[in-house]
Amino acid sequence: MSSQHFYPIGTPGQAWGAAERAAWLARQRKQRSYADDVVSVLERLRGTFDVTGYGALDYGVEHYPLLAVRSRDWREDLPVLLVTGGVHGYETSGVHGALQFLQQHGGDYAGRANLLVVPCVSPWAYERIHRWNPEALDPNRNFRKHSPAGESAALVDLLEPLRDRVLMHIDLHETTDSDESEFRPALASRDGKPFEPGEVPDGFYLVDDTDQPQPEFQQFVIEAVAKVTHIADADARGEIIGAPLLMPGVIKFPVKEWSLCAGITNARYATTTEVYPDSPRATPQQCNDAQVAAVRAAIEYALDHRVD
Template sequence: MGDQAFYPIGIPGQPWGVQERAAWLAKQGRQRSYADEVASAIDRLRESFDVFAYGSLDYGAEHYPLLAVRSRGWREDLPVLLVTGGVHGYETSGVHGALQFLQRHGHEHDGRANLLVVPCVSPWAYERINRWNPDALDPNRNFRKHSPAGESAALVDLLEPLRDAVLMHIDLHETTDSDESEFRPALAARDGKAFEPGEVPDGFYLVDDTERPQPEFQRAVIEAVAKVTHIAEADARGEIIGAPLLMPGVIKFPVKQWNLCAGITNARYATTTEVYPDSPRATPQQCNDAQVAAVRAAMDYALRHVDS
């Protein structure tokens, strides 16, 4: 795209400095309430789950408790089933799908497994419907020890003692039209790179791990979700977001190498969901339902194969 400005902040070809990051931050207004929409819903779960803060974030005058929900009567001899949502705060069904699962199905595996759910990893970004945190960092490229992203560092610390106990980890995401209109252009501008437009897939898909693929696990999740919403098809190149299709609705990335959330633990079964909320063929409730169907199918498969 040459020297043409494709984003309103920064100079094409030059990475952002302090001034550009401050200009970006100044544009990020609060659009919804983490306390009212998320923390209050988590608080209502205290009657039947253990709810606890695993850290907090202070951004300026704003304070965000980082909340997790786990089985009451946690047993060290049971495997752990892990659900994370809201790593990217703008991906709404990740947060509300996790909450809906807890409200309606959170006790399905009592006595067989320990459940741990972190519904909203990035509360500041949830309120601003954004992908990044206030430092213009993507938490989902920063899940590593001593991470520069506070959201990522807190979750890594929470899960460190459970790295080998987690049997299944499902991380709930969305791919939206704003990926192409805002977030990928912002990323290119921030890093001083050219922006190459891509294509947003219409439908649900999963991301498997290149290094530790589990195709039958992914297939089981896709089959369950297909009963709730449509599965994304490959583009003209046979790809979804630039990655080759492994099977209907499944691509793979080097999850641990990229410091993605689904690679924090050594879970045998791990996947990342991607729901498309901007589809004319899907409603917000359908997106939440798709996330719940994915969670339930992932857990059922993992527990059926726990000894295999």
């Protein structure tokens, strides 16, 4: 398939250079507003939480403040519960699920833990409903020190002082039909590789850490989400997105090796959610509700199984 044009930019078999990246960037269009959808919501939460900046991104004439939400009663003797969303800007329920969690349940853990929520890691991509940043980099392969992706570098720096204090980290994502129609073909073209079509799972699933698996934790979250929306089945090979199924609705990746968001800290309990918003069996609100259910279950399990 490497000799066939499966993406409108690039030459099959050749990795992109500056011209191809510029052509890709020229195709991107702003479709929604980070200021209206995210920043305005966080402004309304200032009466309840500490909303602080942890940097900013400047892309051309566009300026994006990066915002984090912290418990107002932050205490050094309490564990940290970390929620991240919008690492991939097109994964809408990751952003809106994090915001909904803050609005509905953010105050539930006062005195028990410190809550830290970053609802939209990639604001430029959120506005363009895209996976990459303007430099055609995937933030979720670049969460490491001195990262080439500004979104990733800023979050790594924010979390560096907390690496060993984070008890639980849940990173909110989606798997969409556009993964197969746009994003995986673009990735193959960018890297000069052949595109091998895959299968998009219908339903919710989780990604555990190969190097520090927590199967009971993952199962607890899956059972909570199953009350809100359906859990993805394995395909005919017994896999989800090419990874073997560990248990219903759970696969695993080497998250630190791949520089994924869920591996930034040394959290004992870490997971990545994957919601399927294109399912005929799920509404956008259900997708947000599934993310909220996952966050609440992850927190509940972590606090109940805390080891000091």
